Amino acid sequence: MPDAVWDKAEATSSFWQYFPSDSIQAPQQTQVKFLFDNQNLYVLIVAEADYNNFITPSLRRDFSFRNSDSVTLVLDTFNDGTNAFVFGTNPEGVQREALISNGGANPSQDYNDSWDVKWEVAVQKFDGGYRTEMKIPFSSIRYADNNKEWRVNVYRSEIAKNMSSTWAKIPRNQSIAGLAYMNTLSFEKELPKAKTPIALIPFSSGIVAKNFEENSSNETLSFGGDAKLSIGNGMILDLTLNPDFSQVEVDDQIINLTRFEVRLPEKRQFFIQNSDLFDNYGDQYETQPFFSRRIGVAKDLDGNTIENKIIAGARLSGKISNNMRLGFLNMQTQEDRANGISANNNTVLSLQQKMFSRSYLGLIFVNRQQTGDELEDNEQVHFNRVIGLDYTLASKDNKWTGRSYIHQSFLPEKTTDRYSAGFRLNYNARKNIIRYGLNRIGEGYQSDLGFLRRKGIQKHFLRYGHRLWIDSKTIRSLELSQSIFYIDRPKSNGLVTDRSLSSRAEINFSDQSRFQVEFSRNYTYLIDEFDPLRVDNAVVLEANTGYTYSDFEISYRSNFSKKINYRFRTSFGEFYNGTKFSIRSEVAIRLQPRFNGSIEINYDKIDFPAPYTSGELWLIGPKIDYTFSKSIFWNTFIQYSSQSETLGINSRLQWRFAPLSDFYIVYNDNYFATTTFVPRVRSLTFKLTYWLNL
Numbered sequence: 001m002p003d004a005v006w007d008k009a010e011a012t013s014s015f016w017q018y019f020p021s022d023s024i025q026a027p028q029q030t031q032v033k034f035l036f037d038n039q040n041l042y043v044l045i046v047a048e049a050d051y052n053n054f055i056t057p058s059l060r061r062d063f064s065f066r067n068s069d070s071v072t073l074v075l076d077t078f079n080d081g082t083n084a085f086v087f088g089t090n091p092e093g094v095q096r097e098a099l100i101s102n103g104g105a106n107p108s109q110d111y112n113d114s115w116d117v118k119w120e121v122a123v124q125k126f127d128g129g130y131r132t133e134m135k136i137p138f139s140s141i142r143y144a145d146n147n148k149e150w151r152v153n154v155y156r157s158e159i160a161k162n163m164s165s166t167w168a169k170i171p172r173n174q175s176i177a178g179l180a181y182m183n184t185l186s187f188e189k190e191l192p193k194a195k196t197p198i199a200l201i202p203f204s205s206g207i208v209a210k211n212f213e214e215n216s217s218n219e220t221l222s223f224g225g226d227a228k229l230s231i232g233n234g235m236i237l238d239l240t241l242n243p244d245f246s247q248v249e250v251d252d253q254i255i256n257l258t259r260f261e262v263r264l265p266e267k268r269q270f271f272i273q274n275s276d277l278f279d280n281y282g283d284q285y286e287t288q289p290f291f292s293r294r295i296g297v298a299k300d301l302d303g304n305t306i307e308n309k310i311i312a313g314a315r316l317s318g319k320i321s322n323n324m325r326l327g328f329l330n331m332q333t334q335e336d337r338a339n340g341i342s343a344n345n346n347t348v349l350s351l352q353q354k355m356f357s358r359s360y361l362g363l364i365f366v367n368r369q370q371t372g373d374e375l376e377d378n379e380q381v382h383f384n385r386v387i388g389l390d391y392t393l394a395s396k397d398n399k400w401t402g403r404s405y406i407h408q409s410f411l412p413e414k415t416t417d418r419y420s421a422g423f424r425l426n427y428n429a430r431k432n433i434i435r436y437g438l439n440r441i442g443e444g445y446q447s448d449l450g451f452l453r454r455k456g457i458q459k460h461f462l463r464y465g466h467r468l469w470i471d472s473k474t475i476r477s478l479e480l481s482q483s484i485f486y487i488d489r490p491k492s493n494g495l496v497t498d499r500s501l502s503s504r505a506e507i508n509f510s511d512q513s514r515f516q517v518e519f520s521r522n523y524t525y526l527i528d529e530f531d532p533l534r535v536d537n538a539v540v541l542e543a544n545t546g547y548t549y550s551d552f553e554i555s556y557r558s559n560f561s562k563k564i565n566y567r568f569r570t571s572f573g574e575f576y577n578g579t580k581f582s583i584r585s586e587v588a589i590r591l592q593p594r595f596n597g598s599i600e601i602n603y604d605k606i607d608f609p610a611p612y613t614s615g616e617l618w619l620i621g622p623k624i625d626y627t628f629s630k631s632i633f634w635n636t637f638i639q640y641s642s643q644s645e646t647l648g649i650n651s652r653l654q655w656r657f658a659p660l661s662d663f664y665i666v667y668n669d670n671y672f673a674t675t676t677f678v679p680r681v682r683s684l685t686f687k688l689t690y691w692l693n694l
Contacts, residue, residue, distance in 0.1 A: 001035065001042050001133060009033040009044070012167065012183075015156065019164040020476045020510045022172040026165035028129075030071065030156050034185060038192045043087075043134040045071045047156060052125070054091040055159040055561055056593045059627035061656075062096045062113045065157045067560050071132055074100065074177065076151035077143035078234075078319055081179045081358035081394070083276070084151075085141050086111075091130045092593055093123035094630060101276030103358055103394045104178040105401055105428075109284065111177055114272045117141075118659050118691075139197050142234050144322050152185040159561040162511050173430050173467065180358065180398035198694040199228040201660075205244045209683035226270065234319030235326070240270050241312045245296070246685045247664040250650045253639045255602055255619050257532045257580075260453045266292050274317035277327030277350045281364045281390050282405055282450070283422050286439050286459065289386045289407050290348050290366050291451040295331050300339035301377055308341055309334040323354040332371070340377035345369045346449060358394040363387075364407075368448045384448040385410040393425070401426045409446045417442030417456070417491070424461075433465035433481070443491060457497070461485040472510070479506045489527075499523040511559040518553045524576065531613070532575075532606060534643055538613035541576055549574030563590050578608035596625040618642040631656040640673060646680070647671040660691040 011033050015026040033044040054069040065072055065088060072088035086098040098113040120135040143150070155166040155176050170181045202225035209218040224242030231237055251264045266275065271292040282288040298308035313331035320326045327350035335343035349365040366386040374382075388407030393400060402425035409418045424437035443456040465481035480503075487498040502520040509515075524547050531540040541547075555569035569584040581604070588598035602619040618640065625635040636651040649669040656662050664687045670680040 001044070001135075005035065006033060006044050009035055015154075015165040015167055016169040017163065018155070018166050018170055018172060018176055019512075020162065021471055022170065023471075026156075026163070028158060028161075028163070028165070030154065030165065030167075032154050032167060036187065036191070039137060039139075041134075041136045041138065043073055043132075043136070045073075045132040045134075045154060047071055047129045047132070049129040049158070051160060052127070053160055054125075054130070056090045056092045056094070057590045058596055058625065059092060059094055059593050059630050060625065060633050061094060061116075061630075062098075063090065063094055064113075065096070065155075067159060068157065069159050070096070070157045072096075072155050072157075073134065074153045074155070074179070074182070075141065076179055076182060077141060077147075078322060079144075079147075079149065079151050080323070080354055081151070081182075081396075082354070082360065083325075084179055086177070087119060087121075087134055087136060089121045089123055089132055089134070091123060091125055092630075093121055095119070095121055099273065099275075100177060100179060101274075102280055102392070103180065103398065103401070105175055105180075105394070105398055107175050107177050110276075112272060112275060114267060114269060116269065116660055118693075138192065139230065142230075142236070142318055143191065144319070145193060145233055146190055148187045148190055150185045150187075151179070151182040153182045162559070162561060171430060172469075173428055174398055178398055180394070180396065193233060197230065200692045200694065201226040201228070201689055202692075203244060203687060203689040205246055205685065205687040207246065207683055207685045209681065210679075211681050212679040213681075231316075231318075234321075235316060236273065236318050238270060238273070238315040238317075239313070240310070240315075243268075243270060243296075243310050243313070244687060246666060247652070247654075247662070247687045249652070250637055250639075250648070253619060253621065253641050253644070253648070255604060255617050255641070255643055256534075257604065257606075259526075259528075259530055261451075263291065263451050264293065268292075268296075270313070270315070274325075274327060277317050277325055277352065278329060278348050278364075280392070281350075281362060281388055282407060282420065283403075283424070283437075283439055284451075286422070286453050287407075287420050287441055287445075287447070288451045289364055289388050289420075289447050290449050294449045294451075295346050296333065298333075298336070298339075298341045300341070306339060308336060325352040326350070327352075335372050335375075337375060340375055342370045342375050342378050342380060343372040345371050348449070355391075357396040358398075360392050362390040362392065364390070366447065366449050380448070382412050383410075384446055386447050386450065388420075399427060399429055401428070407445075407447075409444070411444075411446060415444035418444040418446070420445045420447075430469070431467050433463070433467070433479075435461070435463040437461040440490070456489055456491055457487050458490050459485065459487045474510055475507060476510050477508045479508075480504070481506075495525065496523070497525045497527060509559075512561065513559045514555075514557045516553075516555045520551045520553075521548075522551065523548045530576075533613060533615045533617065535613065535615060539611050541608075541612065547576040549576060551575070551580075560588075563592075564588070565590075575606060576608070578606060578612070578614070580607075581605045594627050596623075598623045616642070642673070645673050647673040647677060658690065661689060663688050 011031045013031045015030045017026045028048045031046040035042040068090045070090040076084040084100040088096040099115045102110045104110045117140040122133045124131045153168045168181045168183045206221045227239040229237040296310045311332045316328040329348040331346045333344045347367040352360045352362045354360045369383045386409045390405040393402040404423045406421040420441045422439040427434040439459040463483035468478040484501045489495045500522045504518040507515045529540045531538045551573035553571035557567040558565045566587045572581045583603045586600040599622040604617040607614045620640045633654045639648045651667040653665045666685040668683045672678040
């Protein structure tokens with residue numbers, strides 16, 4: 001946009017500091033201007049600075065604002081205080097975009113940066129700051145017809161100075177990305193109805209693999225594609241045929257010392273946009289009726305998790321009115337006779353109706369239905385269905401949040417207690433935090449497409465925390481908290497299986513570092529045998545036995561604006577009828593703006609009295625990320641786990657040769673890591689995708 005045009009636009013400024021204090025105007029001010037035409041929204045952001053040593057760790061898209069100087073635009077285009085679009089950039093002009101759901105109160109859960117969309121940005125550094133121009137096509141976002149106002153905010157990170165500021169004044173006990181506190185963007189006339197382009201995203205992929213266990217080779221070439229169709233200004237239809245996710249970043253391995261399955265995040269692009277419409281039901285810790293990673297993954301006859309090919313799928317999601325959202329998903333998976341996996345049709349229907357200022361009522365229906373022939377070796381029942389009703393609370397000022405829900409499952413056989421229900425309420429004020437939760441899961445409840453840690457339990461959780469805000473050059477806040485939870489089994493005469501009482505102190509420093517100490521007193525009653533080490537031929541802890549034990553933990557996270565930063569956590573104490581000493585550590589180095597490297601080292605030493613099996617567990621994971629330019633990226637991830645006795649290498653080269661169009665080359669190598677490293681599976685994969693707007 002020419003400077004002469006921007007000169008006529010009205011500027012907004014008066015940014016408030018958010019970190020380390022929220023009570024003063026930002027020392028380095030930021031100006032924002034908005035313009036629009038029939039196709040695009042234009043945004044000018046001028047960030048003042050009395051320094052030029054900006055911190056920009058990487059040239060990779062979707063960088064984190066927490067470790068890079070940046071400016072970020074948040075658009076709540078439906079004015080619901082629940083969902084928003086995010087567009088940001090840093091002084092190098094690297095783009096980031098994300099979706100905010102559920103009000104943004106919990107960034108780790110409500111902030112999804114896997115979403116990609118076409119838009120443009122240009123950044124110019126000058127003596128005294130940098131200037132950002134954004135060009136956001138109306139066709140890349142969704143908004144209500146006949147609307148002349150949006151809720152909007154801009155926030156800025158100054159990592160070099162350990163500061164952040166916002167256009168809308170946000171209390172520091174609330175999330176900087178939260179949607180409760182925003183300003184209003186008023187348009188002079190009604191916005192144009194966005195064009196409804198059709199995006200076709202064909203792909204071709206190939207793999208050359210060698211299986212050293214079976215002494216076999218495999219070479220395959222496949223084709224498929226996705227399509228995106230905008231339906232009005234609020235809905236989008238995603239279609240996929242023969243999808244391939246070989247380019248998706250590998251999961252971090254973990255050492256699991258619990259008795260339960262661990263949930264890993266969804267990284268596949270097809271499931272990302274409006275994912276909260278499908279995933280944001282139930283309790284994310286204990287039970288969710290739908291968890292998208294269940295689709296395309298299954299267990300073979302030996303209980304190993306393997307890929308289950310998706311044949312095709314459709315996904316309709318978005319706003320059908322100002323106050324109602326709709327989500328519909330249907331995917332067909334392929335039969336795999338060799339591994340005893342039946343073909344399945346998977347369906348999810350979700351409706352969310354806004355209530356009051358920022359709360360909503362949600363209805364979800366989930367159905368997994370076998371299709372095709374019955375397989376003798378498959379123990380999966382013919383169908384599993386879940387219907388549920390959730391009410392999600394978010395007060396206007398976001399002090400009160402919570403959820404209540406009840407879900408019912410349906411199976412071919414007649415069973416009782418097929419329900420899951422829960423309630424949680426959070427109060428987050430400037431000085432006090434109170435959280436209470438109650439969950440009850442029946443013995444007969446089942447959700448094949450969901451996440452379920454355990455059944456037949458009732459859980460209570462209560463936490464109180466008190467903050468002391470200390471506006472000094474060194475310390476920002478001190479928080480003291482006390483929490484208790486216990487779990488019993490109502491159908492077993494109220495047998496208590498888990499109980500924990502913990503006390504924690506947390507110091508947050510003005511340079512963004514953090515120190516924590518926590519003491520826990522725990523009780524566990526084992527219903528089943530348990531082997532924390534998960535090793536062959538172990539002498540395991542007996543079932544029907546109760547254990548009382550204590551644990552002390554210390555953790556520290558350094559200032560991540562430094563070129564070398566680290567985090568460290570150690571715990572020691574009793575563990576069931578033995579002892580445990582654990583270390584979790586990661587050291588990272590940044591040679592900006594191209595190189596980021598880190599190494600994670602986890603160690604657990606578990607000692608049990610004879611005759612139970614003791615042992616040591618190691619997890620070592622170096623990562624290297626190098627950005628040759630804003631369009632060519634290379635990263636390598638090496639993971640060694642003594643628990644799984646494997647060494648994995650994943651190296652991925654990505655070339656973004658056109659907007660949202662990529663060429664990937666991925667090298668994978670897996671070894672059995674026992675006394676020597678024995679090759680297991682080795683592969684070389686390529687994938688080519690091209691985004692074409694019609």
